[in-house]
Amino acid sequence: MNTTTLYQHGTLALLVPGLLAGTLTMQDLLRHGDTGIGTGAGLDGELIILAGHPYQVTAQGAVHEVADDFTVPFANAHFADYQPLMSVLGASDVDLNHQIRALAQFDNAFFSVKVTGVFTAIRTRAVAKSEPPYQTLAQAAKQQRVFSRGEIAGTLIGYYAPQIFDGIAVGGFHDHFLAADHSFGGHLLGFEKVTGDVSIQAFNTLAQHLPVANAAYRGHDFSADDITGDVHRAEH
Amino acid sequence: MNTTTLYQHGTLALLVPGLLAGTLTMQDLLRHGDTGIGTGAGLDGELIILAGHPYQVTAQGAVHEVADDFTVPFANAHFADYQPLMSVLGASDVDLNHQIRALAQFDNAFFSVKVTGVFTAIRTRAVAKSEPPYQTLAQAAKQQRVFSRGEIAGTLIGYYAPQIFDGIAVGGFHDHFLAADHSFGGHLLGFEKVTGDVSIQAFNTLAQHLPVANAAYRGHDFSADDITGDVHRAEH
Structure with missing residues (x-):
């Protein structure tokens, strides 16, 4: 089992012009990891994979496990082998990321972060599924719902990219969250404080x-797309 | 044997600020392919790997096979499974690339090109090895020699990146060349005409x-580097 490779299907640049077709099944994705994050075809919710179980947080706020034939336009997965980094007591979201970067010293490596603990004033979002013909990422991402909880226990799974x-x-951190009781989750927008355990895997x-078999992807001319601009507006 | 994965050690962005240490041995590189291109530590010449044999073209224009412990800061390798694409009769370098892109329809995929044939008015370059403390890519690349031949038979190995x-x-094509008689080679700058067979592998x-274990890489702040600008000036 390869624990030093991060698998990524699709690349964020694809989403910018609306290449949102599901081009990999969950069954195939899970061959490359038991842990991960992603989204469904048409930006259908937010995915978080924990211990081999792929959970979807829908734009209605519901959390459920998806089937093997669920398809994704973009996802990350890896086989978990997290190493303890630190415990935090009431750290803010900004402080958490600063402390992780300072301790890990992996600014130029890909790594994953796992935080299990209790989060306060946590906010997440989930995008609603678009249907073909797909809009751009900037347009599709407007169809999102934001959720919040005052205090909730759960797991943050994130990836840091140089x-x-x-x-x-x-570039930087991209975090998803799932509540321990599966009542809440999604793409993490922020939180006030977290108390818990932080581990990382480089x-x-x-x-x-x-x-490469998808005709829309093969034929697309990316030269006019504002890739980093649109990614940052949609993912941060 | 995986013939659908292109392995890349290092990334071109590393070379820009002069992160030129050899961070992978040839022995390890050859575990990921029998075909490839690259450069040695300190930009020590131009590498081309054919049928598992790694050849180096030095700044003196000499061609020889390198040892298992030769190290590289940057290289590509893959296991060859080329499929015939076309034959060309007196195609220019620009026409060759245009025809490959038009036929392959793989503008958004990584693929490799192999051309075996006779090339006229061909020009290559090889960079001379720098010693630590390394200069930037722009400075180090000035220490190069340019070679040419009026007519020579040989093999072009290239990679296309979206x-x-x-x-x-x-981005685009990155080609190295080796003469059939090993009398000439290097990073391909251009040629007038080629007559031969073209195959590709997507x-x-x-x-x-x-x-990630290299301290200079881990500690480097890339934010001030003009990565695409310097790569284009040095590699095109």
């Missing part, structure tokens, strides 16, 4: 898998 | 391996 890979991945390889 | 990966790889995955 700035030189911005546009391929989200990778030496990004396995960037592209949907 | 524009959205420019900076990670060389990949669905880029396995981007980073030198």
